[in-house]
Amino acid sequence: MEIGSELGCVVRKKCIKLFVIFFAVFAFILSNSATFAGAEESGCVSCHTSMKNLLTITRDIAASRPEVEEPAESKGEG
Amino acid sequence: MAPLEPYEKVLVDTDFLDEDEDVHGQVSCEKCHGGNPESNDYMTAHEGMLKDPTYPDPSKTCGECHAMDDEGGHPEITGKNKTNLHVTLAPFKNKIYLRASSDPCVRDKIDSAMGTHCSACHSSCGQCHVSRPASVEGGFIEGHLFQKTPPVDTNCTSCHGSRVGKEFHGENEGIPADVHHSKHGLSCKECHSGDEMHGSGMGTEPFDRYEVANRASCEDCHKMAGSEKGEDDKQAKDLVHPDHAIHQGKVSCQVCHSVPYKNCYSCHVGKDQSSVPYFETEPSKMDFKIGLNPKTTEDRPEKYVTVRHVPISPGLFDFYAKDALTNMDKAPTWKFATPHNVQLKTPQNETCLACHGNNKLFLTKKDLESWEVKANKDVVVPLKPAPSVRHNWLEQPELHLQKMDCLTCHNPSLQSPIRDCQQCHSEDSVLLTTAEGTPEYSLTNWGFTNKEIIEKGNYVVGSNRIPALDVFGILLILLTFAGCAIHGTLRFISRRRKW
Numbered sequence: 122m123e124i125g126s127e128l129g130c131v132v133r134k135k136c137i138k139l140f141v142i143f144f145a146v147f148a149f150i151l152s153n154s155a156t157f158a159g160a161e162e163s164g165c166v167s168c169h170t171s172m173k174n175l176l177t178i179t180r181d182i183a184a185s186r187p188e189v190e191e192p193a194e195s196k197g198e199g
Numbered sequence: 200m201a202p203l204e205p206y207e208k209v210l211v212d213t214d215f216l217d218e219d220e221d222v223h224g225q226v227s228c229e230k231c232h233g234g235n236p237e238s239n240d241y242m243t244a245h246e247g248m249l250k251d252p253t254y255p256d257p258s259k260t261c262g263e264c265h266a267m268d269d270e271g272g273h274p275e276i277t278g279k280n281k282t283n284l285h286v287t288l289a290p291f292k293n294k295i296y297l298r299a300s301s302d303p304c305v306r307d308k309i310d311s312a313m314g315t316h317c318s319a320c321h322s323s324c325g326q327c328h329v330s331r332p333a334s335v336e337g338g339f340i341e342g343h344l345f346q347k348t349p350p351v352d353t354n355c356t357s358c359h360g361s362r363v364g365k366e367f368h369g370e371n372e373g374i375p376a377d378v379h380h381s382k383h384g385l386s387c388k389e390c391h392s393g394d395e396m397h398g399s400g401m402g403t404e405p406f407d408r409y410e411v412a413n414r415a416s417c418e419d420c421h422k423m424a425g426s427e428k429g430e431d432d433k434q435a436k437d438l439v440h441p442d443h444a445i446h447q448g449k450v451s452c453q454v455c456h457s458v459p460y461k462n463c464y465s466c467h468v469g470k471d472q473s474s475v476p477y478f479e480t481e482p483s484k485m486d487f488k489i490g491l492n493p494k495t496t497e498d499r500p501e502k503y504v505t506v507r508h509v510p511i512s513p514g515l516f517d518f519y520a521k522d523a524l525t526n527m528d529k530a531p532t533w534k535f536a537t538p539h540n541v542q543l544k545t546p547q548n549e550t551c552l553a554c555h556g557n558n559k560l561f562l563t564k565k566d567l568e569s570w571e572v573k574a575n576k577d578v579v580v581p582l583k584p585a586p587s588v589r590h591n592w593l594e595q596p597e598l599h600l601q602k603m604d605c606l607t608c609h610n611p612s613l614q615s616p617i618r619d620c621q622q623c624h625s626e627d628s629v630l631l632t633t634a635e636g637t638p639e640y641s642l643t644n645w646g647f648t649n650k651e652i653i654e655k656g657n658y659v660v661g662s663n664r665i666p667a668l669d670v671f672g673i674l675l676i677l678l679t680f681a682g683c684a685i686h687g688t689l690r691f692i693s694r695r696r697k698w
Contacts, residue, residue, distance in 0.1 A: 163236035164244055165228035169211040169343075178241050179205035197480030198361040198463065 200357055203338035208330075212342025221344050231260045251333065254323035255286065261324045276397050277324070282405070283398030285322040290408050298511070300525040308520035315476050316468040320358060327354055327396070334358065348388050355387045361483075362461045362507075366540040371485060374458055377540050390415040409499070409535060416498075417452045442548075445611050451492075453505040453538055455548040459487040460538035466510035469518030480510050487547075490533055490562040493577040499535075506562055506578055507536035513570055528573040533562055551605040556586040594620070 168174050215224040229236045234248030252260045262277035280286055292313065299309050319334045326332040327349040330339050335357040340346055349355065356364030367387075369376025379385040392415075399405065399412045408414070420435035423443060446455065464481040471477055490506035492499065511532055516523040547554040554560060561580040564572060572579075583589070590596040608617040622629045 163228055164239050165232075165234070165236050166211070166216065168239075168241070168244075169209055169228075170213050170216075172206060172210055175206035175210055179209075182241075183205065195477040195479065197466075197478070198461075198483055 200335065200352060200360075202336045203331075208336075208338030210339065210342060212344055215343045223345050224343075250337075251323055251325045251330075253325040254321070256280070257324045279398035279400045280324075281398075282401055282403070283396075284405070284408055284411065285327070285396065285398075287404060288318060288321050289404040290406065291317055293406050294511075294530055295524075297529045298524045298526045300523055305520050305523050309516055309523050312468060312516045312519040315470075316478060322358070332357055348393075351386050362463075363539045366460055366538055369540070371459075371461065371540075374460075374485065374540060375542060378542050390419070423447065441606075441611070448500050449502055450489075451499075451501045451504040451537075453536070453541065454489050454501075454503050455554075456541045456543070456545060457487065457505055457538040458540050458542055458545055459485040460505075460507060460536070460540060462486050462488075462508035463510035464508060465512040466515055467512065467517065468515065484508075487560060488533065488562040488566065489560050489580065490535075490575075490578040491580055492535065493531060494535075503580075505536050505538055506531075506533040507538070508532060509534050527570060531575045531578045532571045533566075533575050533578050552586055552600065555605075556583060556589070558582055592618070 168178070214220040218225055227236070228234070231252045232248050232250075233252070235244050235246055238244040257277045257280055258266060265276040266278055284290060295309065295313065295317075296306075299306060320332075321334075322332050326337070328345050328347070329343060330337050331353050340350060340353050356368075365371050366374070367377045367380050369381060375381065379389075392413075395411070395413045395415060399414075401412060405411050421438050424437050424439040442455070461483050462485075463483045467479045469477060469479075486508075488506050489503050492501050492504045495501070509532055511524075511527075513522075513524050513527050547557070547560055561582075562575070562578060563582055564579055567575055567579070586600055587596045590600060593599050607623075610617070617623065617629065
């Protein structure tokens with residue numbers, strides 16, 4: 122019985138070790154993937170994929186900037 | 200084309216982040232655009248950010264992957280960028296400098312004016328494949344998804360719209376669309392390949408856009424009858440019409456197959472009271488003009504080409520520097536052109552005389568302002584007398600011109616045109632063999648031998664006859680003589696008997 126429980130314990134420990142190693146490797150790969158590193162986690166993506174955010178920001182920018190005049194004197198075709 | 204709303208211009212489609220949709224989305228934003236991705240404040244997030252990281256030098260963005268040499272050792276895509284006219288706009292600058300004063304101060308002012316008014320019209324990798332060109336206020340074409348072929352309406356015609364775009368799509372009132380578009384549904388890319396769009400890859404920048412070695416040509420698809428097609432040749436109608444053999448190398452394709460196109464006049468640039476830049480042109484005119492080719496080359500040997508008036512004027516930069524363009528005579532204001540409104544049948548190719556001798560079609564001194572006469576001296580076509588005057592050595596010039604097919608005398612198979620009356624007006628008339636090419640015709644036939652010639656509207660005194668009647672007439676004359684002789688003989692015999 123003791124031999125059996127010891128063997129079970131060793132197997133359990135090995136399983137946990139393997140799980141930890143697998144998890145670490147998985148986490149490492151994920152953290153280095155371009156999508157996660159450069160896109161999904163960045164502020165650029167979160168803002169530029171949200172229409173609501175962009176609407177608010179572009180309205181704020183438009184309100185804060187002096188109005189750009191159209192060249193009123195342009196005539197003809199370019 | 201209406202501009203996009205500000206938020207639409209920068210809204211990224213989430214598909215862009217999907218590797219299966221667009222591999223470019225796997226590269227982090229800041230790798231190409233810079234800026235600060237950690238910040239959530241738009242001001243600090245965009246500090247040092249490049250809106251178009253592909254202009255002027257795409258080597259550190261697109262070039263990371265698209266700079267390899269191809270098998271032929273030619274620089275691929277980004278390698279050609281330095282001589283890509285879409286990026287450099289070199290011919291614009293070349294033509295202005297050619298006409299400009301050599302005074303360095305004036306040149307500086309011209310550079311400044313061109314920087315404000317002209318140079319913004321360039322393109323770049325990004326401004327074709329990702330967004331609309333900055334000159335039309337930019338904005339993503341499709342949520343930052345890279346477009347292998349830029350769309351015609353948002354990109355090609357946003358810059359090439361007022362002339363080429365409108366001509367090709369038939370948007371000029373009363374002028375039909377180019378037959379390649381209206382009948383065959385072709386768009387820009389079918390003729391203007393990616394290879395051409397990315398530049399020629401030549402070591403030096405071409406002076407003129409028509410010097411680009413890999414530019415589109417009608418002959419890429421249309422081969423002369425009998426010429427062999429290569430494996431890569433696109434298939435299109437062969438040029439079987441005999442007029443092609445006659446005119447090839449003498450007139451450009453558009454001379455026969457274009458219809459009126461847009462000509463622009465008198466551009467002036469300046470800044471208004473609020474220092475906002477503006478430009479002004481006189482109303483454009485729809486016109487069709489054939490001029491002399493000022494620079495014949497091996498691949499453009501034609502003597503006659505279509506020419507278009509460019510908007511240049513001596514006072515173009517007057518706001519910045521008076522009399523900046525002191526050498527206006529150095530380049531023609533009517534420039535070699537390839538109008539994009541090709542038609543199979545045009546008013547000038549209906550008949551020979553619709554073009555030959557029709558001085559209205561040709562660029563003459565009457566079409567020029569006094570200041571541009573010298574500039575266009577190599578383009579203006581000398582006035583030629585009317586066909587009836589040129590043919591006044593004939594007995595009845597008008598009758599010949601009305602009734603005869605020009606090719607009867609000006610037959611390409613003959614070394615020189617027929618000028619001897621006897622060549623037509625004789626029993627062995629050339630019309631029976633060379634002109635209509637039917638050797639079975641013969642004036643010795645008993646039937647109405649030249650019925651076909653008459654049906655085609657030709658008229659030749661003496662050859663339009665029934666040979667049977669000739670024989671009958673000769674017989675009648677002979678019989679008359681014979682009758683007289685017999686009558687005389689019989690009278691002589693009867694008199695001698697009386698004596």
